[in-house]
Amino acid sequence: MNQYPNPRSTGAAATLVPGALDLDAACDYIAANAKPKARWRTGLEYELIGFEQHTQRRLDRAGVQQLLRSLTSTAGIPRIEGDQIVALRLPYGELTLEPGGQIEFSGFPEATLADNEAGLQRFLLELHEHAHARGAFFIAMGFDPLRTIAEQSWIHKRRYAIMRPYLQSRGGHAWDMMTRTAATQVSLDYADADDLGRKYVLGNRLGPIVAAMFANSPFAGGIQTGLKSTRYAVWLDTDPERTGPGPGSLAERFDLRECVAALLEVPVFYVERDGGQRACAGLRLRELDDARVDDLRDLLSMVFTEARLREYIEMRSADSGSPRSAMALLALWKGLTYDDRALDQALAAAPRLDRAGYRALQMAVARHALQARVEGVDVHATAREIVAIARAGLARIAPSEVPRLDELATNVEDGVAPADLVLARCGYDVAGAMRATTVA
Numbered sequence: 001m002n003q004y005p006n007p008r009s010t011g012a013a014a015t016l017v018p019g020a021l022d023l024d025a026a027c028d029y030i031a032a033n034a035k036p037k038a039r040w041r042t043g044l045e046y047e048l049i050g051f052e053q054h055t056q057r058r059l060d061r062a063g064v065q066q067l068l069r070s071l072t073s074t075a076g077i078p079r080i081e082g083d084q085i086v087a088l089r090l091p092y093g094e095l096t097l098e099p100g101g102q103i104e105f106s107g108f109p110e111a112t113l114a115d116n117e118a119g120l121q122r123f124l125l126e127l128h129e130h131a132h133a134r135g136a137f138f139i140a141m142g143f144d145p146l147r148t149i150a151e152q153s154w155i156h157k158r159r160y161a162i163m164r165p166y167l168q169s170r171g172g173h174a175w176d177m178m179t180r181t182a183a184t185q186v187s188l189d190y191a192d193a194d195d196l197g198r199k200y201v202l203g204n205r206l207g208p209i210v211a212a213m214f215a216n217s218p219f220a221g222g223i224q225t226g227l228k229s230t231r232y233a234v235w236l237d238t239d240p241e242r243t244g245p246g247p248g249s250l251a252e253r254f255d256l257r258e259c260v261a262a263l264l265e266v267p268v269f270y271v272e273r274d275g276g277q278r279a280c281a282g283l284r285l286r287e288l289d290d291a292r293v294d295d296l297r298d299l300l301s302m303v304f305t306e307a308r309l310r311e312y313i314e315m316r317s318a319d320s321g322s323p324r325s326a327m328a329l330l331a332l333w334k335g336l337t338y339d340d341r342a343l344d345q346a347l348a349a350a351p352r353l354d355r356a357g358y359r360a361l362q363m364a365v366a367r368h369a370l371q372a373r374v375e376g377v378d379v380h381a382t383a384r385e386i387v388a389i390a391r392a393g394l395a396r397i398a399p400s401e402v403p404r405l406d407e408l409a410t411n412v413e414d415g416v417a418p419a420d421l422v423l424a425r426c427g428y429d430v431a432g433a434m435r436a437t438t439v440a
Contacts (some may be wrong), residue, residue: 021291026260029296032198033311035189041109042334043187043312046123047320048103048138048439049180050131054433056146059136060153064101070130070205071095084156092119099160100152100179103127103138109187109312113334113401117327124323124439132409139437142217142231142319145430146179152179158277162269166281170239177238182320184214186333187312196313197254198347199337203307204249205350206336207317208358208365209386212379213408214318214329215369216418216437219430226421228369231319236362242266243360246305259309266303271295306365321418323439324407330403335390335397342393349385351377368416383412 028364050059050067059067068085073077076088076095088095093107105127107119131137139145143206152175154160160178167174190196215229227233235243246264248254267284270277272295285291285299308314336346353361357375364372365379372379387409392400411417416424426432 013294021264021285021293021295023257023264025293026264026296027159027257029293030196030256030260030309031193033190034192037191037267037338040189040191040338041111042113042116042330042338043109044105044107044120044326044330045183045185045187045314046107046120046323046326047098047182047184048105048140049144049182049320050101050103050136050138051146051434053135053137058144058151058153059101061101061155063134063136064097064155066134067130068095068097070134071126074126074130081415082156086155086157090123092122093410095123096156097155098178098182099157099434100144100163101155102179102182109189112398113327113330113404116330117323118303120323120326123138128439137438138440139434140182140216140320140322140325141219141433141437142182142215142229142321143176143220143234145217145219145434146222147180148221149179150177154179162277162279162281167239170202170241171237173234173237174239176234180220181217181234183231183316184318184320184326184329186315186330187310187335188315188337189312192255196309197256197259199250199313200246200259200307200309200342201254202337202343202347202350203313203315203317203333204245204305205352206346206386207245207315207384208361209351209379210315210329210332211317211319211362212365212369212372213332213387213412213417214304214321214325215365216319216321216325216422218419218423219433222430224423224428227366228417229319229366232317232362233366235304235424236359236366239285242302243304244306244362245355246303246307248307249305249307250353250355250358263299263303263309266299268295268299269302270298272298310361319328319418322437325418327404327410331401332387332390332408334401335392335394335405336386339393339397341396342389345389346386349382349389353377353381369398369419370412370415380412380415387412 078085079087080433105123217230246261267282269281364374370380422433
């Protein structure tokens with residue numbers, strides 16, 4: 001849910017100048033973010049849920065602030081709202097806060113997965129050191145396995161104060177999504193409008209398949225939910241205007257202009273004015289008298305589809321998991337999208353469904369992960385094919401990175417997601433599952 005895009009150096013910022021917003025200006029902004037293949041990078045966004053060591057309560061607002069102040073004292077440059085730190089700029093990326101105090105690390109985009117991993121490991125090392133000193137720990141799961149919605153400590157952030165009442169009216173589990181979920185996301189570059197369209201369509205059509213491979217949230221409120229990805233199920237009961245498959249991604253022919261026009265119809269939560277945020281939840285930008293081009297970046301951050309357009313394409317379907325799992329997700333998407341032959345093959349293998357069929361697939365994946373079969377889609381068989389395509393693609397463009405897919409390939413071959421492994425190891429022992437997913 002990060003408001004700020006994965007930190008990338010781009011010439012597109014030059015297009016964010018005061019001026020009336022219309023469809024042409026919006027399309028020009030998207031086009032301005034294209035990059036030649038030699039400048040393509042991959043970025044990782046990695047979310048974690050924090051707890052107090054002795055009580056296993058969620059790390060509350062005060063505890064999160066104490067941790068951020070500690071990180072600021074060593075290397076971070078804080079972003080402040082009122083008297084609260086809401087983000088830190090670190091030497092290797094950016095740390096932001098989700099509504100329930102979950103921490104999201106956005107690493108700098110890198111040319112190699114080894115460099116992505118170096119930034120992630122440096123972040124985790126520093127986070128663990130500061131958390132341990134304050135009696136806290138963090139887990140890598142898609143959903144808070146212990147604490148109810150009533151037990152959450154909401155972060156004081158202007159953006160979330162606006163979103164909270166609006167989203168509650170748009171979905172029964174919107175507050176769960178905001179405070180109790182954690183994901184791993186990958187950002188990818190594109191060469192031109194055609195390349196953007198192909199990657200965006202693939203990210204959306206494969207979203208449920210990737211969710212099945214990385215399903216890692218079988219608990220909530222201290223009990224097993226009967227779901228493999230409780231996080232994914234929660235998203236199915238969140239604002240339908242901004243979730244699900246991205247606009248135009250299920251059509252026979254993707255049209256970027258039609259996609260952007262549909263995105264402009266998504267209601268905003270606020271607009272940035274005079275150094276603050278003016279609430280306008282539920283309104284479209286065209287309904288504002290002063291809508292301007294630089295409102296577009298914020299609008300794109302308010303769209304929560306399986307794959308979405310920002311200053312890059314963001315793949316959003318995976319539960320949070322181990323650092324090794326996060327690197328496998330990066331390798332998977334790089335292998336599928338940065339090699340032309342693999343991208344063609346993956347598009348051919350991806351499910352082709354209408355919106356109702358797509359939702360049925362999402363619901364089946366939330367419950368059964370790789371064992372889901374619905375709408376003629378055998379998720380296990382499709383996942384095996386997709387991993388094989390990614391391995392071959394990565395072998396052509398970055399052979400040394402192929403081993404990062406080994407563990408994922410083994411699990412997919414066996415038909416097991418991380419949730420299956422957690423349940424097999426820990427059964428109904430939620431505390432044991434948390435210990436198994438603690439990151440250091």
